[in-house]
Structure formats: structure tokens, C-alpha cells
Amino acid sequence: MSGPALPAAGPAAAPLTALREDLRFHPGAPTGDGAPTWLVYDPPAHRYFEIDATGLALLQAWRAGLTPAELAERAGRALGRTVAEAEVAAFRAFAEQNGLAAHPGGWAAQAAQLAAGRTGWASWLLHNYLFIRIPLVRPQAFLVRTLPHARRLASRRSLAAIGLAGLLGLMLASRQWDAFTSTFLHFLSVEGLGGYLAALAFVKVLHELGHAYAAVHRGCRVSTMGVAFMVLVPVLYTDTTDAWRLRDRRQRTLIDAAGILVELGVALLATLAWSFLPEGSLRSIAFFLATAGWAMSLAVNLNPLMRFDGYYLACDALGISNLQPRAFALARWRLREWLFDLGDPCPEAWSAGRRRAVLAYGFAVWLYRLVLFTGIAVMVYAMTFKLLGLLLFAVEIGWFVVAPIGREAAFWWRNRTRIDPAGRLRVTGGALALLLVLLVIPVYGRVEIPAIAEPGRSARLTAAAPGRIEAVEVGAGASVAAGQVLLRLASPRLDHEIAVARTKLALIEFRRDRRAADALDRSASLVLDREFASQRETLAGLERRRGELVIRAAFDGTIAELEPDLQPGRWVGRGAELGTLASNGPRQVRGLVGEDGLRRLRAGAAGTFVPDDLTAPSLPVTLASVSRAASATVEIPYLASHLGGPVSVREEKGVGPVPVEAQYTAILEPPSEGLRLSESPAVVRGVVTVAGTPESLAGRAVRRIVAVLVRESGF
Incomplete structure (x- = not known):
């Protein structure tokens, strides 16, 4: 479907040529x-x-x-x-x-x-690689022949049955919601991925057939069906251009919505099927058909800012054909009038309410396209090798972002004589000058450092050996002194080994005592002495191990954490973490600062630690030091993104989480009477805001761009 555009007029006085006779x-x-x-x-x-x-x-x-x-x-x-x-x-x-x-x-x-x-094929491919349409079949005869079957599936009885089945499926799925959401894990296997792709292809074929059958049902011709490549990703399409001749926009709306309705119907039936299928690939495919039908239809197909089903639904619902180009023309006119007050007539005679709606839509699409095309450019760059990626990135940004801005700037230049220097230009120029001043004045002085506030000293309370809890002497939040007993554990096996060792030691000692009366023991006197010393050392080691089952405080502090289900009689394994002992006194604050903020920091700068937990108090800090070398790994795991922190990391085999950008460890000192343990948990995650060297927004942006270019310039 297409509609008229209104380009600049040609020669005004030339005589008309004839219209084509086949129109x-x-x-x-x-x-x-x-x-x-x-x-x-x-x-x-x-x-x-x-x-x-x-x-x-x-x-x-x-x-x-x-x-x-x-x-x-x-x-x-x-x-x-x-x-x-x-x-x-x-x-x-x-x-x-x-x-x-x-x-x-x-x-x-x-x-x-x-x-x-x-243009040549190379030029055509360069400008159209984001969307290439390849017609595959001419389905009109097949659609007409099979239309009676499709009508039966779309009858009121069938739709009512599908709706009831979907409601039943949703009710059954809600009763086992945890199992429903965990089904996605099956897609992590090769078999699951194959089923996922097959199910995706199946539901998209049904989606396009929904459009096609709805069009043929209304007497329209479906000329072609095929595959289109959007950013090299294949998607199916159906040519329903003939639906333009339908005079009832409600009929067009049904054709536009048919694909979405088919996907939702499949989702309803798949949700019911999931409730009865056994664990395995079939159940996973039913899960995907169910979730994809809801997610794809509601989040993607109904989006009116892209030329998918939602866009054509919006056009027919509003009664505005070619909504996007007409909204763009109105937005350009409004922008020019705001900036220069040219006095040009509005491109179309809209009512006030409709003009506001179309204008808001035009600006929304501009903003959406700016974000979308920039994201596509980055994705294309990442999907290809570096040289081709840079070329396609430049084409994408140049063709879809820079070129429209350049054309608008060229229009302003051509019409510069129409702009009144004493009128709106003063306001526009003043606003631009103010914006330029705000961009170049160094006002951006804060440096934000992801950080944690932790005790100056902490120790994990762990079981030295497998054992049974005999007594818990303290509770969470209790203040303790160095050497105080915290937990008592017992190990029957260790007690048995100690009893056996004592019996052996007593036997050896008995043989040593009777050496004077026994010639055999007297001849083995040196051996008995060595066995006695060895057995006594073994017993002492076992006693030490049993002593380690009594967990004591290593220093004065507070029990910051204690496992809630530590009850007498419970068994714990070796190395089991039972709690945390933290020292009293002010916190230690450590953070990670990127290269962007490193150059603007200075030693002794004052700052504030703001916890993520809004109920915890803030903490004034002073920057003490920053490491000279970047960290090879994330030295503060609490800040890593894979654990919910703000520092982006990537997993490297044999190394672990590695920062995406260089990070330097910063040490910040709180005042002597800073935040104490009793006021918050053992480790508090937050952000430190430090006063740094001021920098302009323009300088910051240029430096970031240059840093990215330098980083990506290696081949």
C-alpha cells in the first residue's frame, strides 16, 4: 500500500502530458x-x-x-x-x-x-540490506480453494471453543506457575533450540496465513507471499495491497489484525496443551507457542511506531492512510514554524485535536527511529567483521540519521531569505546559544563510584569439620568479646577416634611400664618410645580438631549474620558457613571507578556514600587512594553485574568475571564516628558521589567518543 507524497513542484508553465490510459x-x-x-x-x-x-x-x-x-x-x-x-x-x-x-x-x-x-546491484544492496523482500509463492489459487476450511476455523463456534480452552489453560497454568516459568530451561539444549526454531517458523506461517485468508474472505487478491530479511533476520510477509480498495475501514482492520488474532489463538491452545503434556520437547514447544503468541503479538506486532500490524491498525482506526509520511510532513512544518515562523500553511487541514495527535505521533516516531537505527547500527557492527562493520555502521548512521538532518538543514539554508532576523530567529538563536554555552561550560563535576561499605574487619564463621550443633550461645546482632564461645559443635566420629587414640596410648604406656619384667618389651624399648610419642601427637591433633568445633570470636565485634535455622541437633558439613562476625567501629568503603572518572578525581576529595537501601543512612567519606593499575578481575564481587551490581562484566574461561571497561579500586575513609555495624547489615552496596574536576558535557561526550574509536580501531 502506498499513498501520495507532496514533493517540490516542477516547472510551472509547461503544458501537461496525457495521463496513462491503464490507470x-x-x-x-x-x-x-x-x-x-x-x-x-x-x-x-x-x-x-x-x-x-x-x-x-x-x-x-x-x-x-x-x-x-x-x-x-x-x-x-x-x-x-x-x-x-x-x-x-x-x-x-x-x-x-x-x-x-x-x-x-x-x-x-x-x-x-x-x-x-x-542503480547498480552493489549500490542497491548497500542502501537496502536492512530490508530485502523476496517473493516465494503466488498463493491466490490455494487460498481460494482452502478458504472454506479457514472459514470453519474462524466461525463463532470455533472462536468460542478456542476462547474457553484458553481460559481453562490459563487457569491450569496459574496453578503450577513455577513449573510453567521453569520450562524455558529446556531451550538451553540443542534439542530444545531446534524445537524453539521449528515452533517459531510454524507460528509465523500461521500468522501470515491469517492475513491472507482474511483478505481473500473480503474479496481481495493476495499477489505474493514470501520472506523478507530485516537486518539479515528472515521474516515472512504477505502482500495484501489489494485491501486498499475496501471502502469499509473495519474490514481493513480485521485483515490487519488477523495475524495477531491467529497467534493469540495458537497461544491459548498451546497454554492448554502445556498443562497436559509430559515433560520434554513437546511441552517446551507448547510453552514457546504460548509465550511467543502473547509476547510477540502484544510487544512487537501491535507497536504502531513500526510498520508492522499495529501501524496499519492505527491507520485504519484513525482513518488516516499513510500515517507516518503525513505525520512527518506535519512535524517538519511545526518544527520550522517553531524555529523560524516562516508562515507556511499547514500541509493538511486537520482539526485541532487530530493535529495534536498526529504531531505527537510524528515526533514519537522520530525519537523511536533515532534510538532504533542507532541500535541497529551498533548491532550490525557487532555481527560482522570489523572493517565491514565500520562500513555498514557508517552507512546506517549516515543514511537514516545524518542524511534526514542534513536535508532539513539544507531546507533552512535555501529559505534563509524568508527568515526575519528581527523575529523568531532571535528566540531560536538565543536558545541555541544558551544550549551551546551549557554544553561547553565545565559544570559536570560529580564523579559517581559504585562502592560498598563494609566493616574494617570481618570473619566468616565456618564449621572446621562435619558435626552436630550442640549449642548456639549467641544471636544475630549480639556484641561479643575476643575468645567468647559462639557455637558448640560435636562430632561422634571424632569422639570415637579420640577414644580409640586414648586406648592405644594407654596400652603403649602399659607396655613401657612393664619393660623391666618383660624381656620382649625391654628389647623393643626404643620402638615403644617412638610409638608413644607418635600416638600422643595423634591424640593431641584430634583434641585440637575437637577444640575447633567450639567456634569462638577471633576479635571484639558483633554477630552481623547468623544462619536462621541453626538449632541444636542439626548436622552441618565441613566448611559450612554459619554466620559472620564483624568488627565494631566505622565502616571501610571500597569502590570501583572507571577511566572516565579517574582523570577527574583528586586525593582528599570529599564525597558521600549513598546506600542502595533507602532505609540506611548516608555516610560522609574522603577519597584516600586509587590503585595505579586497572583490576584484571572484579576485586569487589558485590559490584559485578552478574551478581546484581552496576559494573558490567563478561565471563572469561579460566579467569572468571572480567570488567568490560577498565576499573580502578578506590579506597574511601569515613569519619572516625561513621556508620556503625548496628545501623545496617555487614556489607552495604551503594554509590559514592565525589567532587571531581569540572568538565563540560561536550568535552565529556567527545572524550567518550574518542575513547571508543581508539578502542575499536585495532584490526
Whole structure:
């Protein structure tokens, strides 16, 4: 589907050429305001152009050899009003640029002009690699033949049955929600990934068939179905251009929504099937069909900012065909009037409410496209080898971001004589100057350092050997002294080994005592002495191990953490962590600072540690030191992203989590009467805001860009 654009007019006084004889005209659907429209159909290109009453009058009055003034006069008589020359010039440019009017030199000259305008395959690929459409089948005959079966599936009884099945499935899934959400883990296997891709292809085929059958049901022709590549990712498409000739916009809306409705129906049935299928690939595929139907339909297909189903639903719901180009034209006009007050007429006669809605949509799409195309450029760069990635990145940013801005700037320059220096230009220039000043003045002085506040000394309470808890002498938050007993554990096996060792020691001692009366023991006197010393050492070691089962405080402090289910009689394994002992007194604050903030820090700078826990108090700190070398790994695990921290890391085999960007360890000292243990948990994560050397926003941005370019410049 396509509609008229309004480019700049061509030569105003040249006589008209004839309209093409193969063009067809149909009544169109009324606009959202109720105004009638008409369609111009171009059969060879299979395109529809929607025109209003003025366009229809101009086409009806169009004759070869007429001048634009004569055409305006004839169309004005038919409309009962004066037709401006600008309207005629704009409509003539539209007709000629879209090939509706014959070329003055005949069909041969027109073919030569088209051939001259064609680009080579390399240039075409460079500008169209983000979206390449490949038609695969002409499904009209198949769709007509199988339409009765599709109608039965879409009957009221079938839809009611699918709805009831979906409600039952949702009810059953909600009763085993944990099992439902954990089904995704099956996709981590090769078998699960294959099922995932097969299910995705299946549901997308059904989605496109939904559009196709809905169009054929309304008497429209589906010319082609095929595959399109969006950023090298294959997606299916269905050509329902013929739906433009439907005069009832509700029928168009049903065609637009048919794919989403099919996906939701599949999701409902798959949710019910998941509740009854056994564990395995089939259940995982049902899970994907269920979740993909909801997520893809609601999050992607219904997005009106992209040219997916949601966009066409918005067009037909609002009664505004070609919503995006018309919104862009209105947004450009509004922007120019805000900046320069040119006094140009509004591109279209909208009502106040509709104008505000279309204007908001246009600006929203601009912002969305800026973020989207920038993200696509980064993704394309990451998906290819570096040289090609840089080329495609430059093409993407240049073609979709820089070029539109350049065209708008060129329009401003061409119309500079129309701008009143004493009018709106003063306000615009003043605002730009103020913005420039804000960008270059060094006002950005804060440095934010992800950090933790922890006790100056802490120790984990662990079981030295497997044992049974005999007694818990303290509780969490209790203050203890060095050497105080905290927990008592017992090990029956160790007690047995000690009893055996004592028995052996007593036996050896008995043999040593009777050496004078026993010739055999007397001859083995040296051996007995060695065995006695060895056995006594073994017993002492066992006694020490039993002593280690009595866990004592290594220093004065507070029990910061204690396992809640430590009860007498519970067994714990060797190395089991039972709690944490933390020293009293002010906290120690450590953080990680990136290269971006490192150069703006100075020793002795004052700052504030703000905990993530809003109930914990802030802590004034002073920067004591920063490491000279970047950390090879994350020295403060609490700050790593894989543990929920703010520092981005990547896993490297044999090394562990490695910072994505260079990080330097900063030590910050709190005051002598700083935050104490009783006021918060053992380790508190937060952010330290330190006063640093001021820097301008522009300088900061330039330095970041240069750093990225330097980092990515190696091949």
C-alpha cells in the first residue's frame, strides 16, 4: 500500500502530458473526519494512491496540452472554489514522479529515464540490506480453494471453543506457575533450540496465513507471499495491497489484525496443551507457542511506531492512510514554524485535536527511529567483521540519521531569505546559544563510584569439620568479646577416634611400664618410645580438631549474620558457613571507578556514600587512594553485574568475571564516628558521589567518543 507524497513542484508553465490510459479509479474509504476519498490504481506496479476531492477534480480535468493555470480553472469550476497554483504544482509533481502521467517523449523516453535512474546491484544492496523482500509463492489459487476450511476455523463456534480452552489453560497454568516459568530451561539444549526454531517458523506461517485468508474472505487478491530479511533476520510477509480498495475501514482492520488474532489463538491452545503434556520437547514447544503468541503479538506486532500490524491498525482506526509520511510532513512544518515562523500553511487541514495527535505521533516516531537505527547500527557492527562493520555502521548512521538532518538543514539554508532576523530567529538563536554555552561550560563535576561499605574487619564463621550443633550461645546482632564461645559443635566420629587414640596410648604406656619384667618389651624399648610419642601427637591433633568445633570470636565485634535455622541437633558439613562476625567501629568503603572518572578525581576529595537501601543512612567519606593499575578481575564481587551490581562484566574461561571497561579500586575513609555495624547489615552496596574536576558535557561526550574509536580501531 502506498499513498501520495507532496514533493517540490516542477516547472510551472509547461503544458501537461496525457495521463496513462491503464490507470483505474475506485471509490475509497472515508477518512476519520468523514471526508470521501478515491483510489488511483497502477496495475503494473500493483500500487494504490489515495486522493481527496481536489485530487479527483484535478484528474478529471486533466488533459494533454493544458497549462497548469487552465487545469486550476477547470478543477475550480468543478469544486466550486478557487484552486491555488501551489496545489496544482504539487499534484502535478506527485503524478509525474509516481509515473501516473505519460512522459513527453513517449514510452521509450520514459523507459530510458527509468533505466537512467536505476542503480547498480552493489549500490542497491548497500542502501537496502536492512530490508530485502523476496517473493516465494503466488498463493491466490490455494487460498481460494482452502478458504472454506479457514472459514470453519474462524466461525463463532470455533472462536468460542478456542476462547474457553484458553481460559481453562490459563487457569491450569496459574496453578503450577513455577513449573510453567521453569520450562524455558529446556531451550538451553540443542534439542530444545531446534524445537524453539521449528515452533517459531510454524507460528509465523500461521500468522501470515491469517492475513491472507482474511483478505481473500473480503474479496481481495493476495499477489505474493514470501520472506523478507530485516537486518539479515528472515521474516515472512504477505502482500495484501489489494485491501486498499475496501471502502469499509473495519474490514481493513480485521485483515490487519488477523495475524495477531491467529497467534493469540495458537497461544491459548498451546497454554492448554502445556498443562497436559509430559515433560520434554513437546511441552517446551507448547510453552514457546504460548509465550511467543502473547509476547510477540502484544510487544512487537501491535507497536504502531513500526510498520508492522499495529501501524496499519492505527491507520485504519484513525482513518488516516499513510500515517507516518503525513505525520512527518506535519512535524517538519511545526518544527520550522517553531524555529523560524516562516508562515507556511499547514500541509493538511486537520482539526485541532487530530493535529495534536498526529504531531505527537510524528515526533514519537522520530525519537523511536533515532534510538532504533542507532541500535541497529551498533548491532550490525557487532555481527560482522570489523572493517565491514565500520562500513555498514557508517552507512546506517549516515543514511537514516545524518542524511534526514542534513536535508532539513539544507531546507533552512535555501529559505534563509524568508527568515526575519528581527523575529523568531532571535528566540531560536538565543536558545541555541544558551544550549551551546551549557554544553561547553565545565559544570559536570560529580564523579559517581559504585562502592560498598563494609566493616574494617570481618570473619566468616565456618564449621572446621562435619558435626552436630550442640549449642548456639549467641544471636544475630549480639556484641561479643575476643575468645567468647559462639557455637558448640560435636562430632561422634571424632569422639570415637579420640577414644580409640586414648586406648592405644594407654596400652603403649602399659607396655613401657612393664619393660623391666618383660624381656620382649625391654628389647623393643626404643620402638615403644617412638610409638608413644607418635600416638600422643595423634591424640593431641584430634583434641585440637575437637577444640575447633567450639567456634569462638577471633576479635571484639558483633554477630552481623547468623544462619536462621541453626538449632541444636542439626548436622552441618565441613566448611559450612554459619554466620559472620564483624568488627565494631566505622565502616571501610571500597569502590570501583572507571577511566572516565579517574582523570577527574583528586586525593582528599570529599564525597558521600549513598546506600542502595533507602532505609540506611548516608555516610560522609574522603577519597584516600586509587590503585595505579586497572583490576584484571572484579576485586569487589558485590559490584559485578552478574551478581546484581552496576559494573558490567563478561565471563572469561579460566579467569572468571572480567570488567568490560577498565576499573580502578578506590579506597574511601569515613569519619572516625561513621556508620556503625548496628545501623545496617555487614556489607552495604551503594554509590559514592565525589567532587571531581569540572568538565563540560561536550568535552565529556567527545572524550567518550574518542575513547571508543581508539578502542575499536585495532584490526
